[in-house]
Amino acid sequence: MVELAGTIKVISKLLRDFLVAEEYAYREGFLQGVDQKVKLMAILLLIVLAVSTQNIFFLLLLFLFSLTMVLLSKVSLRMYLPRFGFIPIFALIIVLPWIFLMPGQPALTFIGLNVTKPGIMYVITFTLRVTACVSCVSLLLFTTRVSDLLHTLKSLKIPSPLVDMFGLVYRYLFTFLSELERMLLGRECRVVSDQGLLKNWRDGGNVVGNFLSRTFYRSENVYKAMRARGYDGSFKTYPRNDKIGKKSIVFMALVGIMVGIWLVTRL
Amino acid sequence: MARDKVIEAKNLKYRYPDGTVGIEKVDFELWSGEKVAIIGPNGSGKSTLLEILGGLIEPTEGYVKFFGKESIDKYELRRRVGIMLQNPDDVLFNPTVREDLEFGPAQLQMEKEEFNKILEGISQLLDLKLYLNKPPFRLSKGEKQKAALGSVLALKPEVLLLDEPFSAVDIGAKQSMIKYLNRLNEDGVTIVVTAHDLTTVPLLADRVYLLNKRLIAEGSTRDTLTNAELLKNNGLEVPPLVELGLRLGINLVPLTVDEAVRRLRERFCL
Ligand SMILES: Nc1ncnc2c1ncn2[C@@H]1O[C@H](COP(=O)(O)OP(=O)(O)O)[C@@H](O)[C@H]1O
Numbered sequence: 451m452v453e454l455a456g457t458i459k460v461i462s463k464l465l466r467d468f469l470v471a472e473e474y475a476y477r478e479g480f481l482q483g484v485d486q487k488v489k490l491m492a493i494l495l496l497i498v499l500a501v502s503t504q505n506i507f508f509l510l511l512l513f514l515f516s517l518t519m520v521l522l523s524k525v526s527l528r529m530y531l532p533r534f535g536f537i538p539i540f541a542l543i544i545v546l547p548w549i550f551l552m553p554g555q556p557a558l559t560f561i562g563l564n565v566t567k568p569g570i571m572y573v574i575t576f577t578l579r580v581t582a583c584v585s586c587v588s589l590l591l592f593t594t595r596v597s598d599l600l601h602t603l604k605s606l607k608i609p610s611p612l613v614d615m616f617g618l619v620y621r622y623l624f625t626f627l628s629e630l631e632r633m634l635l636g637r638e639c640r641v642v643s644d645q646g647l648l649k650n651w652r653d654g655g656n657v658v659g660n661f662l663s664r665t666f667y668r669s670e671n672v673y674k675a676m677r678a679r680g681y682d683g684s685f686k687t688y689p690r691n692d693k694i695g696k697k698s699i700v701f702m703a704l705v706g707i708m709v710g711i712w713l714v715t716r717l
Numbered sequence: 718m719a720r721d722k723v724i725e726a727k728n729l730k731y732r733y734p735d736g737t738v739g740i741e742k743v744d745f746e747l748w749s750g751e752k753v754a755i756i757g758p759n760g761s762g763k764s765t766l767l768e769i770l771g772g773l774i775e776p777t778e779g780y781v782k783f784f785g786k787e788s789i790d791k792y793e794l795r796r797r798v799g800i801m802l803q804n805p806d807d808v809l810f811n812p813t814v815r816e817d818l819e820f821g822p823a824q825l826q827m828e829k830e831e832f833n834k835i836l837e838g839i840s841q842l843l844d845l846k847l848y849l850n851k852p853p854f855r856l857s858k859g860e861k862q863k864a865a866l867g868s869v870l871a872l873k874p875e876v877l878l879l880d881e882p883f884s885a886v887d888i889g890a891k892q893s894m895i896k897y898l899n900r901l902n903e904d905g906v907t908i909v910v911t912a913h914d915l916t917t918v919p920l921l922a923d924r925v926y927l928l929n930k931r932l933i934a935e936g937s938t939r940d941t942l943t944n945a946e947l948l949k950n951n952g953l954e955v956p957p958l959v960e961l962g963l964r965l966g967i968n969l970v971p972l973t974v975d976e977a978v979r980r981l982r983e984r985f986c987l
């Protein structure tokens with residue numbers, strides 16, 4: 451039991467830490483001061499650029515650009531990198547076989563298989579592209595409050611039920627995770643011996659069942675608390691920055707330069 | 718000026734979906750400007766009653782009328798009646814404390830400037846400044862309770878329904894919360910609190926409902942809290958000062974320490 455519980459706890463903690471990136475959204479950094487719409491559109495543009503290039507230099511540059519923005523936004527790289535690092539690593543593992551599968555000129559031979567040059571190029575570009583994209587998206591998540599994001603999405607005419615659904619799921623997620631952790635903590639305090647595997651799995655089933663009924667009960671109460679404060683099915687939020695200020699203009703200019711470089715690499 | 722009836726409830730019964738009866742045969746009345754406590758042991762239905770009074774759940778039997786109206790618009794109800802649920806973990810569902818404080822006002826579309834002023838006041842009063850940008854689940858139970866209270870106060874309701882608001886806060890915070898609630902009451906806010914620990918009741922309520930699934934008694938705080946028999950029979954602890962007063966045979970048994978000091982001074986010429 452202890453092991454299973456331990457695993458769930460680690461996952462839940464990771465998720466929660468990821469979600470809590472929100473704390474950074476309140477710092478008085480560079481991107482936090484950029485208008486939400488400008489930021490959203492610019493970052494989407496950067497992602498489009500990343501997806502539509504084969505140029506390793508550009509992808510590297512884009513990644514460095516995003517790291518610079520992170521630093522300017524008063525988020526430390528030590529906090530930033532581990533949060534999304536697992537995604538590019540995962541991507542690398544998935545595309546790695548292509549170093550053999552891609553037809554082309556062999557670069558070297560490895561246990562009887564040919565590693566091709568196009569294969570290597572493909573794997574590097576793919577991983578770099580994923581890294582750059584994920585980094586740009588994280589940039590957005592780290593410097594924007596979720597409620598601002600919802601507000602912006604709505605003002606961009608994304609269908610409101612969709613946005614509200616996202617808002618609801620996002621809020622419930624916290625409740626679920628905290629409930630899960632609390633329950634496991636409660637168990638841990640009482641479980642003393644390390645039981646056999648069978649008992650372990652049976653307990654696992656109990657935990658899941660118990661968890662579901664508890665979260666159901668909790669979510670009902672959370673819903674009550676929402677209604678108590680006037681929630682009527684659609685989240686309303688206060689927008690934060692209404693004016694397009696200096697920071698927004700500087701950011702647009704920087705993104706403009708990136709677009710310029712992208713164009714040059716296309717020539 | 719004649720006082721208005723804020724809430725009128727008759728013959729309330731609530732049965733939970735699993736068949737458990739939360740409360741039955743409860744009548745309740747609340748007048749504008751009152752301070753009322755609902756007391757009773759664990760599981761006596763305090764939270765159930767409060768949620769009905771806050772319009773969050775519909776009674777299975779009986780009726781609730783708000784502000785003397787036959788039916789009330791949900792939006793108006795939410796603006797005028799603020800309710801704080803017992804478990805702060807349910808109340809604080811936003812990623813940061815600040816967003817929890819602004820959730821209500823944003824839903825009710827309060828002006829941003831007005832909210833900012835309220836936020837300043839509330840975070841000052843409840844000592845929340847340091848926690849504003851923190852995720853609520855990183856707070857201690859007492860801090861959560863303060864934040865939960867703040868999130869209801871942010872709405873500036875006319876009627877405040879608070880479910881055991883002091884159960885986890887420390888003595889300092891409790892005292893300042895009580896002082897503040899009394900001040901709000903002087904400004905016209907009607908207050909209902911629930912409690913199973915009776916020590917704070919005399920400091921915050923003039924009138925008491927004693928609940929034990931059914932309505933057992935209703936009366937002034939003094940009459941109810943000095944009825945040791947009644948309290949004991951319903952699973953409540955007789956407040957130590959009351960016990961002392963009763964045993965010493967002091968007439969007009971003291972409810973608060975201040976009162977006890979005054980009476981003892983008078984009696985023993987201290
Ligand atoms: N969601 C629920 N489902 C079933 N029974 C419940 C639920 N909530 C409360 N109860 C039951 O209703 C009764 C009254 O509960 P409650 O109003 O929470 O009491 P109190 O707040 O005075 O401790 C208790 O017997 C409790 O077990």
Ligand SMILES: [Mg+2]
Binds near residue numbers: 763764765
């Ligand atoms: Mg209760």
